[in-house]
Amino acid sequence: MRSKRDQSFVFWLFLAPVLFAFLMVLVIPFLLGVYYSFTSWSSDARDLSGLHFRGISNYVDSLKDPSFLYSFLITSGYTLVNMVVINVVSFGLALLVTSKMKGRNFFRAGFFVPNLIGGLILGYVWQFIFNSAIPELGTFLGIKAWADPNNLMLAKSYPALVAIVIAGTWQYAGYIMMIYVAAIENVPVELHEAAQIDGAGPFRRLIAITLPMASQAFTITLFLTLVNSFKQFDVNISLTAGGPSTIFMGKPIFGTELLAMNIYNTAFRSDNLAEGQARAVIFFVVLALIATMQVYANKKREIEL
Amino acid sequence: MKRNRDNGLFLLLIGLLLFVVFFFPFWMVLINSAKGPFEITNDPLALPTNWGELFGNIAKIWTSPNIQYQSSFFSSIIITAGSLLLLNVLSAQAAWALVRTHSRSSTLIFTAFVAAMVIPFQIVMFPLLSWFRTVTDFTGIRLLRSFQGILLAYVGFGMSQSIFMFHGFIKSIPLELEEAATIDGCSRAEIFWRIVFPILKPIQATVLVLNGIWIWNDYLLPLLVLGKGNEIMTIPLAISNFAGAYVKQWDLIMTAILMAMVPVVIFFLIAQKSIIKGMVAGSIK
Numbered sequence: 001m002r003s004k005r006d007q008s009f010v011f012w013l014f015l016a017p018v019l020f021a022f023l024m025v026l027v028i029p030f031l032l033g034v035y036y037s038f039t040s041w042s043s044d045a046r047d048l049s050g051l052h053f054r055g056i057s058n059y060v061d062s063l064k065d066p067s068f069l070y071s072f073l074i075t076s077g078y079t080l081v082n083m084v085v086i087n088v089v090s091f092g093l094a095l096l097v098t099s100k101m102k103g104r105n106f107f108r109a110g111f112f113v114p115n116l117i118g119g120l121i122l123g124y125v126w127q128f129i130f131n132s133a134i135p136e137l138g139t140f141l142g143i144k145a146w147a148d149p150n151n152l153m154l155a156k157s158y159p160a161l162v163a164i165v166i167a168g169t170w171q172y173a174g175y176i177m178m179i180y181v182a183a184i185e186n187v188p189v190e191l192h193e194a195a196q197i198d199g200a201g202p203f204r205r206l207i208a209i210t211l212p213m214a215s216q217a218f219t220i221t222l223f224l225t226l227v228n229s230f231k232q233f234d235v236n237i238s239l240t241a242g243g244p245s246t247i248f249m250g251k252p253i254f255g256t257e258l259l260a261m262n263i264y265n266t267a268f269r270s271d272n273l274a275e276g277q278a279r280a281v282i283f284f285v286v287l288a289l290i291a292t293m294q295v296y297a298n299k300k301r302e303i304e305l
Numbered sequence: 306m307k308r309n310r311d312n313g314l315f316l317l318l319i320g321l322l323l324f325v326v327f328f329f330p331f332w333m334v335l336i337n338s339a340k341g342p343f344e345i346t347n348d349p350l351a352l353p354t355n356w357g358e359l360f361g362n363i364a365k366i367w368t369s370p371n372i373q374y375q376s377s378f379f380s381s382i383i384i385t386a387g388s389l390l391l392l393n394v395l396s397a398q399a400a401w402a403l404v405r406t407h408s409r410s411s412t413l414i415f416t417a418f419v420a421a422m423v424i425p426f427q428i429v430m431f432p433l434l435s436w437f438r439t440v441t442d443f444t445g446i447r448l449l450r451s452f453q454g455i456l457l458a459y460v461g462f463g464m465s466q467s468i469f470m471f472h473g474f475i476k477s478i479p480l481e482l483e484e485a486a487t488i489d490g491c492s493r494a495e496i497f498w499r500i501v502f503p504i505l506k507p508i509q510a511t512v513l514v515l516n517g518i519w520i521w522n523d524y525l526l527p528l529l530v531l532g533k534g535n536e537i538m539t540i541p542l543a544i545s546n547f548a549g550a551y552v553k554q555w556d557l558i559m560t561a562i563l564m565a566m567v568p569v570v571i572f573f574l575i576a577q578k579s580i581i582k583g584m585v586a587g588s589i590k
Contacts, residue, residue, distance in 0.1 A: 007406065010493040014402035015414065017395045018464045024440075025433065025461025026421050032432035093323070101316040109577055110324050113331075115584070116569045118522025120541045121562050124548050125330050128555060132349040133333055140350060170330065178585045231425060234524050238545065263427050264525075277431050284428040291423065 037281045041274035058278035062266075066249035068279060071262035074161060075230060078258060082165050082229040087221055089173045094180030095206075108181065112174035119171065123238025126167040130154050130239075154239070157246045157255030164256065167235050172228065176221050183217035184210060219298040226294060230287055233260035259283055331566075338362055338560040345556045362560035374561060376536070377543035383452060384527075384539060385520045388459035392516050396464050397505055400471030401497055405483070415472065418465045426462065430529055433458070437530070448530075452537065455530045459520055467512045470587070474508040475501070514576070514583035521569065540565050 037058055039051045062068050093111055097104045114122065130153045138146025145151055153159040187210060195205050236242070242254035242261055257265065263283060267276025337345050339353035339362070353359070366374050403415050437448035448454035478501065486496050524541040531537050533546065544565060548558045573580055 007493055010497075011402045011406045011411070013494075014398040014497070017391075018399040018418075018460070018468065019414070021395075021457055021461040021464060022418070022421070024436075025458050026424060026429060029429040029432040029436050030424060032436060033428050036432055096316060096320055096323070099316055101313060101320055103317070103320070107320050107324060108581075109573075111327055112581060113570065113573060114327065116518060116522075116573055116580075117566055118524065118541055120522070120524040120545055121565055122330070124544070124558060125334055125562060128337070128349070128559070129330060129333060132346070132555070136348070136350050170327065174327075175584060178581055182585055231427070237524070238548070241549075260427055267431055273431055277428075280425075280428045280431070284425055287425055288423055 037278040058275045066251045067253040070248040075259040079229040083225045090176035093177040098184045115175040119234030120238045123235040160256045183214035187213045338563040372547045377538040381539045392463045396467035400468045404475045422465045450535045510579045511583035515587040
């Protein structure tokens with residue numbers, strides 16, 4: 001009897017700190033956030049007394065705003081391209097560092113290191129590379145297109161988005177590579193040997209053995225790259241800061257403002273907390289939907305294989 | 306046989322080429338940290354004329370009142386170390402309580418924690434600020450622009466994944482070990498601290514690495530919770546304040562970035578194996 005009471009006491013005692021943090025940081029702000037998105041919440045009317053209910057007008061205004069629609073479009077495009085590029089590069093790197101090459105461990109570590117550098121810091125490094133190093137390199141190598149100041153990648157919207165993909169790939173590829181490495185090394189050697197005896201070449205073995213055996217890794221890597229690309233903020237801030245400007249639906253807007261940054265700017269730069277919050281809710285719903293759909297589709301594919 | 310060796314050489318060449326590409330940004334940071342403002346604009350690719358300038362630049366960053374690198378460095382250490390300590394201990398004990406108690410509330414709480422992992426920071430970040438402000442108004446405990454506030458935030462945002470990882474690991478520990486200790490007269494709390502917690506070492510390493518890299522590099526949460534122009538800044542905040550200024554002093558920005566990178570890279574060289582293992586394990590949650 002004593003031990004049972006003791007057990008229940010220790011249970012709540014041990015859980016109390018995390019439950020407290022959970023409520024304070026996630027549950028209460030989440031509920032407040034959903035509520036605020038239907039109100040006139042602003043920096044002037046912060047306390048509950050000044051709020052009045054506005055229905056879904058924050059959502060309607062968001063969906064009518066060209067800058068939000070544009071952010072949505074480029075974020076979708078960016079996410080798609082980023083997913084493909086990172087996964088292709090990472091899988092290539094993984095094949096390379098699991099082959100019988102010399103110094104594989106050295107290369108693994110080398111490709112992994114950029115992942116330890118925060119997105120904010122590496123964005124500045126790449127800003128310097130695109131604005132100063134590439135033109136200089138162009139002059140040095142005699143590549144006119146690189147040396148021409150009109151061709152700076154960060155000067156036009158779409159090239160600047162590609163620049164974010166490059167910086168993001170540099171940061172993330174080594175990490176995804178490691179997940180593929182673990183999967184490839186888990187493939188039994190006997191399978192490859194048997195296939196080799198049957199006359200299968202390296203490419204055939206890649207298609208018929210390595211890829212299917214690594215299918216669980218694909219579920220993880222696609223999920224991770226999808227979610228992380230969709231949430232991209234740090235590199236966006238430091239590499240392009242949303243610029244350069246462009247015209248969309250007849251309105252001048254930021255040309256590389258991804259969704260996370262659009263949410264932030266709506267709330268603070270345009271001083272419209274309620275609408276920023278409504279956009280954050282939309283962001284959450286879309287993210288949750290695509291993530292669930294993707295995991296579901298991948299699980300199904302895994303079973304079929 | 307010959308073909309095999311050619312293949313090996315070919316792969317090594319590709320590897321080296323890719324390595325040069327991957328290493329290039331680090332190289333740029335390193336050589337440009339040892340240049341002055343004119344040298345860096347005139348010749349960003351060349352080797353510095355005087356490597357001694359590197360130390361001059363480091364001294365400038367370390368002491369400059371504009372950047373406040375020194376205090377940011379110590380604040381970053383306090384925030385990262387404090388959050389890690391709290392996350393490690395609190396998540397471990399919570400996970401153990403959840404695994405070893407079979408009740409409806411324990412299942413419910415665990416499900417809620419796991420579900421919370423899909424919540425992106427964006428949806429809670431604005432209300433978090435106003436909620437922290439409200440709490441301060443009522444209790445007088447300062448949560449915004451303070452160490453206790455950001456520690457609480459990191460425990461809240463890091464706990465779900467940490468508990469999930471501890472939970473999986475604790476399930477694999479045989480119950481007999483704890484039963485034997487009960488017979489020997491240990492209380493529940495003693496069992497956790499003396500028997501279970503030491504066994505958790507490998508998974509603790511994973512949790513520390515994952516959270517450590519995230520918190521050390523994090524930008525958006527400190528930007529919101531600590532704010533701009535605060536006494537307490539983290540290194541990413543300090544660098545963004547300095548680099549975001551209108552006149553870009555690239556030579557000093559590069560030095561500041563170099564100084565931010567070096568501790569992380571040293572840490573990586575020391576604990577390379579557990580970092581890679583930890584980060585890969587963390588992905589397969």
